[in-house]
Every structure is written in C-alpha cells, then in structure tokens.
Amino acid sequence: MNLLLLEDADFIAADRARLEGRRLKHLHEVHRAEAGDSLRVGRLGGLMGQGRLLSLAPDCAELEVAFDQPPPAKLPITLLLALPRPKMLRRVLQTVAAMGVPRLVLLNSYRVEKSFWQTPFLEPAAIREQLILGLEQARDTVLPEVVIEKRFKPFVEDRLPQLAAGTQGLVGHPGNYPACPRAVDGAITLAIGPEGGWIPYEVEKLHEAGLQPVQLGERILRVETAVTALLARLF
Amino acid sequence: MNLLLLEDADFIAADRARLEGRRLKHLHEVHRAEAGDSLRVGRLGGLMGQGRLLSLAPDCAELEVAFDQPPPAKLPITLLLALPRPKMLRRVLQTVAAMGVPRLVLLNSYRVEKSFWQTPFLEPAAIREQLILGLEQARDTVLPEVVIEKRFKPFVEDRLPQLAAGTQGLVGHPGNYPACPRAVDGAITLAIGPEGGWIPYEVEKLHEAGLQPVQLGERILRVETAVTALLARLF
Known part of the structure; x- marks a missing residue:
C-alpha cells in the first residue's frame, strides 16, 4: 500500500x-x-x-x-481480455489498475471454461476490491471501468467496431504475425486471449472488427505477464 | 504446462x-x-x-x-533482484524463467526483511521447482542460473564490476532519472530493488559498479510486474 x-x-x-x-x-x-x-x-x-x-x-x-x-495519467487504451481463471483474474485486475488501464472488457472466448463465469470474484464488490489494491500499489486514485461481455460474437460484431474506432486495434496472438509495435503515439484497443489462445475464428472476427494480430515472440506467457509485457512495450 | x-x-x-x-x-x-x-x-x-x-x-x-x-534464445541479460518476500519470490522465479532470463542474482538490500532469507523457497530444490514451472509455461528447456548473494557490499564492490563489464548497466529506480531505454542492442545488467526501493547508499554503490539509474514512470509496480515491464521494454 x-x-x-x-x-x-x-x-x-x-x-x-x-x-x-x-x-x-x-x-x-x-x-x-x-x-x-x-x-x-x-x-x-x-x-x-x-x-x-x-x-x-x-x-x-x-x-x-x-x-x-492530480493522480498519474492513464494509458490511452481499452484492454479486452478473455476471462482468466478466477485466481489469475484477481491478480490481473490488480495489474490492470496498477499499470493505468482505464477500461477493461472481460470477454468470453471458446477456451474460457464455462465455470470461470460462476466465480464470486466477478461480483462488482470483488472486482472493486482488487482494483483498489492495484491503485494503492501504483499510487493512483481513479478506478478503471470494467465491462463484462459474456457473449463473444454480439460484442465483437455489434459493439467492438465502435469501441475501437479511431484507435489502433491489436490482437495479441502467437504466430507468423508482425511484432507488437513499440512506443505508440495514439490510442490502442488491445485484445489478449485466454490460456491456450484465441481460436482462428475469434482472431478472424476480431480482425474484421479492426484489430490486427501481433505477436510477442515464441515464448508463451501467462495472461498476467502478457498483459504487463504488452503494455510496457506499447507505451 | x-x-x-x-x-x-x-x-x-x-x-x-x-x-x-x-x-x-x-x-x-x-x-x-x-x-x-x-x-x-x-x-x-x-x-x-x-x-x-x-x-x-x-x-x-x-x-x-x-x-x-532448439529451445528459444535467452535474453542477453543478468538480472539482479533484491530478494522479494517468499510468496513473490516463487512467482518471480517463474516469470524470470518464462521470460528467458539466463542469470538471476538474488541480492540483499537494506529494505529486504531479514526473515525473507529464512524461507524454504530459497532451497535449491524449491528454486528449481519454480524455474521448471516457468520453462514449462514458456516452452524453454534451459534452467536459468540463480546466484544468492546475502551481502550487498562485497557483492557490489568485488564481483558486480566484473559481472557488468561489457554490458549496459541499469538500476531500476523511481525518481528524476532518464527513462529506461527501449529495444537495446547489446547485453544488459539490470538491478531491481525491493518493495520500498533501494536506499540512496545502494543506488550510489550500484552506480559506482557501473549501473546507471533509470525510471519507469511515476507508478510504483510490484516486483513481479516491474521485472516483466522492464524486460519487455528493454528487449
């Protein structure tokens, strides 16, 4: 603290x-x-x-x-994250708040286990508790907005294009893609997949909504580590 | 896995x-x-x-x-880390192995609680266990070398100058310092402090050994997050 x-x-x-x-x-x-x-x-x-x-x-x-x-400036980013397993979710919420992400969308994905949606750590009070711990750690006062999207397709088809408009859209995904850019200037919309990654259909849908796949090397990182590494590289 | x-x-x-x-x-x-x-x-x-x-x-x-x-290449870095608290130590060992750090020095510092040196997580078998988890996560086969230095001054005065020779030496430290460089070319020796940071004497001694203080913005990150963020920015 x-x-x-x-x-x-x-x-x-x-x-x-x-x-x-x-x-x-x-x-x-x-x-x-x-x-x-x-x-x-x-x-x-x-x-x-x-x-x-x-x-x-x-x-x-x-x-x-x-x-x-004044509190420190937030990063110009909207972070979409496939819902991590409950224990990881708590740490990711702290990390997201500590790193200065102003808006987090927790999203369904094929490889998100259905049981993850049942965790009490998704209760608004539980989310808030972890965000507060991240703010206390990093010295910030402004809670990130957390949006929960339990259905991938309607979110990505109907709401994501508008959310990503005017930003550089990126999907973190291992494979033969360009390297994640460094030290970007403008606003970013970044999607990070679940353990095991997005499935090809999801990468395609995210691409259609304006998000380009980028990779971070051949090492497979835990979600929390990938979030930190991508943010540190982008900003 | x-x-x-x-x-x-x-x-x-x-x-x-x-x-x-x-x-x-x-x-x-x-x-x-x-x-x-x-x-x-x-x-x-x-x-x-x-x-x-x-x-x-x-x-x-x-x-x-x-x-x-062949396994993926390691990063050209020696990472010096003030010994974190036991629970954090385990996660940091995983992160270090997953990110591809080939050599880690766990170092004493004024703000490292003495009790941290008593943890069973510092036993060679316990360290190895966490490193293996990191390798399994990232898909790597080569264990990092972990060196334990319980005394700050003799290490920094007698061994660090040689260890850091021919590398770019950096100390992660909040304050009015240059920003941590990005996408460096050569080898790096990077020192990251404990919760609460290095004390001025330690920053000075590390500086004398050839390590320049650099900062990562005004947010104070947990050790594990700082390790990931600095590595992602440097390489």
Whole structure:
C-alpha cells in the first residue's frame, strides 16, 4: 500500500478521515505507523496529497488530510481480455489498475471454461476490491471501468467496431504475425486471449472488427505477464 | 504446462519416457490426455520436440519422444533482484524463467526483511521447482542460473564490476532519472530493488559498479510486474 486511498465514507470532516479494517491493519502491521507519522493519501476518484496520523489505536485511526496533486495519467487504451481463471483474474485486475488501464472488457472466448463465469470474484464488490489494491500499489486514485461481455460474437460484431474506432486495434496472438509495435503515439484497443489462445475464428472476427494480430515472440506467457509485457512495450 | 519437460531420470530408452507425479496429474486433469495423443516435449537442458502417449494409466504414462528443435534464445541479460518476500519470490522465479532470463542474482538490500532469507523457497530444490514451472509455461528447456548473494557490499564492490563489464548497466529506480531505454542492442545488467526501493547508499554503490539509474514512470509496480515491464521494454 503505497497510497492510503480514502473513500467518501471515511471522511468525518473536509480535512479529517477515520480508518478501520484492512487499511488500519496494514498501517499497524506493515507500515508500523505511529501517531504523528505522515503518509501519502488519495481520495478515490480525486486528488492525492499528504495525511498526518492524529491518533492510532488498535481499532481506529484518525488522520488530517490535504489534497493537492492530480493522480498519474492513464494509458490511452481499452484492454479486452478473455476471462482468466478466477485466481489469475484477481491478480490481473490488480495489474490492470496498477499499470493505468482505464477500461477493461472481460470477454468470453471458446477456451474460457464455462465455470470461470460462476466465480464470486466477478461480483462488482470483488472486482472493486482488487482494483483498489492495484491503485494503492501504483499510487493512483481513479478506478478503471470494467465491462463484462459474456457473449463473444454480439460484442465483437455489434459493439467492438465502435469501441475501437479511431484507435489502433491489436490482437495479441502467437504466430507468423508482425511484432507488437513499440512506443505508440495514439490510442490502442488491445485484445489478449485466454490460456491456450484465441481460436482462428475469434482472431478472424476480431480482425474484421479492426484489430490486427501481433505477436510477442515464441515464448508463451501467462495472461498476467502478457498483459504487463504488452503494455510496457506499447507505451 | 505448454511443454512437457523431461529429465534424465524419466527416460527408459533413448526414445521412451515414463511419467509419474505432478506432470502425469497435469496430463490427466488439465490436458485430459488420452493414449495416442501428441504433445510438445522438451529435454531439460536440451532440445524440444514431439511426444506420443503410448499408454496412460492413473499412476503412470509412457511416451515415445523425438527431439529436433532448439529451445528459444535467452535474453542477453543478468538480472539482479533484491530478494522479494517468499510468496513473490516463487512467482518471480517463474516469470524470470518464462521470460528467458539466463542469470538471476538474488541480492540483499537494506529494505529486504531479514526473515525473507529464512524461507524454504530459497532451497535449491524449491528454486528449481519454480524455474521448471516457468520453462514449462514458456516452452524453454534451459534452467536459468540463480546466484544468492546475502551481502550487498562485497557483492557490489568485488564481483558486480566484473559481472557488468561489457554490458549496459541499469538500476531500476523511481525518481528524476532518464527513462529506461527501449529495444537495446547489446547485453544488459539490470538491478531491481525491493518493495520500498533501494536506499540512496545502494543506488550510489550500484552506480559506482557501473549501473546507471533509470525510471519507469511515476507508478510504483510490484516486483513481479516491474521485472516483466522492464524486460519487455528493454528487449
């Protein structure tokens, strides 16, 4: 937790916040914080700044806070991701938030196991929890938008062309394709497949919607690693 | 497991291998393999090729194998990493092997908790296990070399200059430094700090050994994410 992220409900005055639960536990156990300590704070969806611990008890802490700094810029990207397995999903959500992706579409694919759609980690509160952890890690305050698309074809045919309009559309896919571009200038729409990859039909449909296949070398990376590697290369 | 990695002890003839344990379980439960199936195989430290399942029982499988293909090239890099916390260490070892890092130095740093050096995950067999998982993921057969350096100063003063000679030396460190270079040509020696970063003394000592600080933007990434992002940008 490199940023203490405060929500509206934490505020007891314009410049005062009260903490309980996970973040308080973290202050005690990881930061080993003491009254008087300064720490970086952010207001969810708003500015970042400094907080000072006025009091710190086992069950409650109170801070004086001041906000004066914008959060870091987001990357100009919409990321489409075949729904990963539940354990990977949680980490990917953290990574996506930490790397500054503003919009994530979790998409069905032939190789997504049906059971993955049943995970409680897809509940809005569970998604939000992982995104918050990523924001706290990277020092950002703005939650990414997460869209869930359980049906591949209607999404790719009816909504993707509009979503990708005016952007450079890319599909990460192993094979005899051009290498993923580096340090691009404009906005990107990037689709990353499931473990085992997109099937040819899906690559074709994504291509029809304006996304060009690109590859990242012969090594097959886990989804989380592929997301980070592609983003680091693109921006 | 995108590659079934075979070790000397698995071979019952030059072109026959017998499987038990974890890899067999994976074939049953994840691949749902059947006798007659073909799958990609590799020989640890050697070539890759194709295997055919001759028989498959709950407790044992037999394969006919042929090897004809070299593993993918490694990256021209030596990676120095402040020892991460045990859970992160395991994932980082997988990532390092998957991305093609040939040599990893796990190094002490002021912000590495002393208890991290006590973890059983640093036992040679435990390190090897995670590296193998990374090789199986990425389809590679060659184990990275992992060196453990429990003392920062003697390593950085006495051994690092020689290790980094003839390479471009870099220290990943947040701050007012040049951005990490992209798509470099030659060999790299890259040092990545612990959670909380290197302390100024350490950055200075690494600099004296020939490593220039470079930054990756204002977002603070987890160690595993930073490793992937820096490698993807450099190569």
